[in-house]
Amino acid sequence: MTRITQRDVAKVLGVSVMTVSNAFNRPDQLSSELRGRVLDRAKKMGYSGPDAIARHLRSGKTNTYAVVFEENLSYAFSDPFSVAWLTAFAEVMQQHRASIMILSARAAEPESLAAIQDAAVDGVAGLCGDQPAMARARARGLPTVYCSMGETPDMSGDYVVIDDYAAGHEIGSHLRRLGHRHIVLIHEAVYPGQSVWTEQPLEVFARGLENYRDGFYPTLHRIRGIVDGLGDAKVSVVVTEVNSRVAGHTAGALVLDRKDRPTAVVAVSDVLALGVMDACAQRGLVPGVDISVAGFDDVPEAVTAGLTTIRQPVRDKGRIAAELLLDPERPERRITLPHELIVRSSTRPVA
Amino acid sequence: MTRITQRDVAKVLGVSVMTVSNAFNRPDQLSSELRGRVLDRAKKMGYSGPDAIARHLRSGKTNTYAVVFEENLSYAFSDPFSVAWLTAFAEVMQQHRASIMILSARAAEPESLAAIQDAAVDGVAGLCGDQPAMARARARGLPTVYCSMGETPDMSGDYVVIDDYAAGHEIGSHLRRLGHRHIVLIHEAVYPGQSVWTEQPLEVFARGLENYRDGFYPTLHRIRGIVDGLGDAKVSVVVTEVNSRVAGHTAGALVLDRKDRPTAVVAVSDVLALGVMDACAQRGLVPGVDISVAGFDDVPEAVTAGLTTIRQPVRDKGRIAAELLLDPERPERRITLPHELIVRSSTRPVA
DNA sequence: TTGTATGCGTTATCAA
DNA sequence: TTGATAACGCATACAA
DSSP states (O other): OOOOOHHHHHHHHTOOHHHHHHHHHOGGGSOHHHHHHHHHHHHHHTOOSOOHHHHHHHHSOOSEEEEEESSOHHHHHHOHHHHHHHHHHHHHHHHTTOEEEEEEOOTTOGGGHHHHHHOOOSEEEESSOSOHHHHHHHHTTOOEEEOSOOOOTTOOSEEEEEOHHHHHHHHHHHHHHTTOOEEEEEEEOOSTTOOOSSEEEHHHHHHHHHHHHTTOOTTHHHHHHHHHHHTTOEEEEEEESSSSHHHHHHHHHHHHTSSSOOSEEEESSHHHHHHHHHHHHHTTOOBTTTBEEEOSBOOHHHHHHTOBEEEOOHHHHHHHHHHHHHOTTOSOOEEEEOOEEEOOTTOOOOO | OOOOOHHHHHHHHTSOHHHHHHHHHOGGGSOHHHHHHHHHHHHHHTOOSOOHHHHHHHHTOOOEEEEEESSOHHHHHHOHHHHHHHHHHHHHHHHTTOEEEEEEOOTTOGGGHHHHHTOOOSEEEESSOSOHHHHHHHHTTOOEEEOSOOOOTTOOSEEEEEOHHHHHHHHHHHHHHTTOOEEEEEEEOOSTTOOOSSEEEHHHHHHHHHHHHTTOOTTHHHHHHHHHHHTTOEEEEEEESSSSHHHHHHHHHHHHTSSSOOSEEEESSHHHHHHHHHHHHHTTOOBTTTBEEEOSBOOHHHHHHTOBEEEOOHHHHHHHHHHHHHOTTOSOOEEEEOOEEEOOTTOOOOO
């Protein structure tokens, strides 16, 4: 019950292997009569066409591109920002008849890097910063594109990002202009084992980042921008386990139930901010009236929720990332897309 | 600027290719001193480990599994049922350190079958019926599992499904018991070019199915069950362009704005049913009071919406599909999982 | 512990 | 129009 190959078909028909190969790939290279016989015979023998892997080895191409997430794949399929990016990426790939492979490479588990090494792909895109997985892909000689910030010191891959510092700064300045001087920043955990669900001074949070991630993290510039934009405000941080609406809710509860409640909450993502708004609703508090809430991304739900946020062109990020991978000759390989501060009802001047 | 291989490294070090290979794959086969030298040298030369494709050809395995959708990939990532299935599937694959490839093979475009032929994978799962893509994969000798119904006449692949006829029958009987005798069924388009957004007799819809899909479609048994369960009720069909909430909304508008409004609407999926409920809300109609609405799947949103539906174990479908692919020895390969009628507030006795 | 020969299935190249 | 040969990069089987 061994596998049938072109050789088998060729032998039975008394023709050369090349003839069989050509019958499948280059109809113009044989008489259509012979071609018909080959195809016919092949079918009868249960040979269904050239083997994909062998063909890949021969050609050096797979026509497949990997998408790497820093999170579990369940996150990749449920986070609205991630889904929007992935959809746009997939659409371009589909148009070009290219396939996509979905990989998870958590910085926390080095073994997961093996997936990158073993992926038969022509390029790698990451909805993440320029982390080890990307570097590994480049070491293999594969083109890479990443779409979040967080450049490592030796950054060298292509990217499609926004100016996260400037964007953060706009959010910060916005709140500052509204008179907010007492702010809590909501952020997902930055390293495994980090203490979560407690409010801590900004300096403590920053120190952890420095110690455990060499000071680099995808949201680094974003945070810096926010803090700088806020100017002399008092900023503390609540760290959540993950980046999700539920986590934002829990964090929000923590902040809202304090006696010394801040006048504004900024989250590094809309999903976290929406969770905070959920916590507000649960307590009968109205965002923009009782407390200001700001997010980041402008996911669809932010519109109906009236969330002030930074709109970033997610779909463009995904689309362009795909285009860069597909066209090795594309000129500009380090692209910064525009963002926009969207002021909605969730932020108001401090009373 | 040609690619570096084990041969190059071996040559430089004056050792055999096998030694280099072993240095990477079987540390026990050489002295750790030599191994160190090899790895070191390899790194310096820019060789980052065995080539994935060559290794795949050699071993005959890729450790990658394909997921095939009958729809565009944007659908795969946005439909809640699809996302839940995919998440469960991906979780199992991730646990086993296997990778997943996402493919779209629309029955309407035969060219898309090429993707199946060219995919370097060890197996194929489909969140779809047993359609051409699955058959193609089997022709290649790959194991397949499909998770929707709609068996073709020559069905032969493994599957994980629910008893759609029985499930449909329960929904139908439920409405019948409530006294509904005038029902509209909402269904997505079954073949390209089908006339949509018009209400048509069940017979007309059925005839189209017969003509254009040889009478087979993933929801076939489901529809039959519903119709049989409804007994002597008058059933007509509204066909939507796609399976989405927005499409359901449009269809709902159509049904609700008729002078001769039915007493109940059944959709073949929750997303369509939720869309109908949106249309109700827009008109100030209360589901369960002014009109009954039933769905299928029990997606998360159905709970808060109070939608009567059939709960099917999506996550189990995804999980088991993955397990079947990963373990070629697994005994039971044609699995029917239990379903459950969930009665909520959207269905009530006819006034 | 290390090396040699061989083949995985295909296709480009060149010759007939 | 068709066929023989080689090579893609690696790892199994076996020999040294």
